[in-house]
Amino acid sequence: MTQVEEKKGFSWMGLLFGGAYYAGYGELGKGIIMGAITGLFLVPGLFVHLFAGIKGKKDLPVGKQPFDWPKAICVAFVHAVVYMATLGIIAIIVK
Structure with a gap:
């Protein structure tokens, strides 16, 4: 029986x-x-990033598969568009 090594760390x-x-x-x-x-939500976003830091090594195949840059850039673009839309809506409401 083989043991699977569990990845740990931040x-x-x-x-x-x-x-x-x-x-x-x-x-x-x-x-x-x-x-x-x-x-959308800046404060919960901090917790999302903290979650990614804590669970990232355990959840993801780091070192076992290559990093897919196009997918990462796509998500960064989604984040930027949602953030800009949120700021635009806030600017309209405050004005």
């Missing part, structure tokens, strides 16, 4: 890049959701 890349980090390692759906949450 992922600084997960903390810094959140949803884009998850998308780059194949979790596109989770990455888009994380990017949208971070773009």
Whole structure:
């Protein structure tokens, strides 16, 4: 019987890049959701990035599969668009 080594530790890349980090390692759906949450709600977005840092090494195949840059860039773009739309709506409401 073989034992599966469980990855442990904190992922600084997960903390810094959140949803884009998850998308780059194949979790596109989770990455888009994380990017949208971070773009819409800034304070919960901090917790999303903290979650990605804590769970990133355990959830993702880091080192076992190559990082998929197009997916990561796509999620970063979704995050930016949602964030800009949120700021635009806030600017209209406040004005």
